[in-house]
């Protein structure tokens with residue numbers, strides 16, 4: 001199949017440089033294309049096929065023509081494929097009759113690549129929950145981190161979290177009232193890539209929810225807090241450790257996390273708050289004690305306790321964790337659930353982390369699939385023709 005490619009030059013802000021295009025029915029697709037371009041750190045290579053599988057001629061996407069010509073460098077097919085081969089960090093499968101890369105040298109390369117990525121990315125509560133839900137979801141979303149545009153729910157969550165961070169950052173100095181929170185939310189929402197129609201409905205929903213949330217809690221909240229506390233990596237030594245396949249060296253596991261809000265109760269004793277923008281859940285749902293729940297929220301709180309235990313020589317002692325639902329229930333009531341996490345639960349989580357880290361770094365999940373139909377991650381797996389052992 002013949003291909004052509006266009007390269008956008010280094011360090012240009014593609015978002016600002018795409019010619020303004022009329023709002024058409026394909027606005028959502030244009031948004032996705034636009035978001036994909038802005039993920040690039042240095043340059044973007046766009047390729048398209050000039051013929052389809054039946055050798056019928058195809059046309060490039062109209063979006064490509066909307067990019068300013070002075071930003072584009074046209075590459076020959078041969079040159080771009082050569083570059084692609086050089087840049088490729090991970091080989092999923094060589095074509096038969098060559099041996100599968102899972103075996104022999106290819107297997108070692110894959111393990112080395114995954115171990116390197118795992119060391120670099122560390123393991124966050126979301127990554128762990130994703131792995132427990134499906135290793136391939138973790139593989140694509142958290143390990144390889146394939147770029148994807150935020151869904152409108154994620155865009156909404158980002159704007160809500162950012163406005164609450166603004167609110168608690170300023171409350172220590174002065175209380176600017178409910179309008180500050182709502183204006184901040186609107187400002188953050190305006191920075192999200194959502195269609196105008198979605199923006200209007202998210203704005204209405206957010207203002208209503210955050211406004212009610214403010215009225216419910218503003219008389220009693222704790223303003224002695226840290227917001228968006230980022231823990232970039234604590235080293236967790238495991239009983240058996242992770243043995244590198246190549247050197248035999250024992251590695252620790254690097255744990256990471258961002259805590260929405262840390263409330264000081266007394267001296268260094270804290271309550272950790274995690275905001276949720278979905279529908280409120282019952283206490284049993286949060287804990288994973290009902291049929292329909294997976295316990296992700298509760299596991300997240302246990303993970304935070306584990307993180308804080310090892311962070312900064314134990315500078316913060318986590319007494320409890322709270323899941324704070326920003327959306328009200330059908331009766332317009334707001335809910336928070338607070339839990340005291342036991343040392344035993346932290347120790348159980350450590351065991352789970354050990355198992356998961358071992359499975360990831362030895363590629364033990366490689367052959368796992370399930371019967372989910374139309375699942376995007378196994379779809380990707382097939383596309384990349386991951387081979388079985």
Ligand code: SF4
Pocket residue numbers: 134135136137368369370371372373375376377378379
């Ligand atoms: S179909 Fe594949 S990616 Fe989807 S849940 Fe099952 S194993 Fe995971």
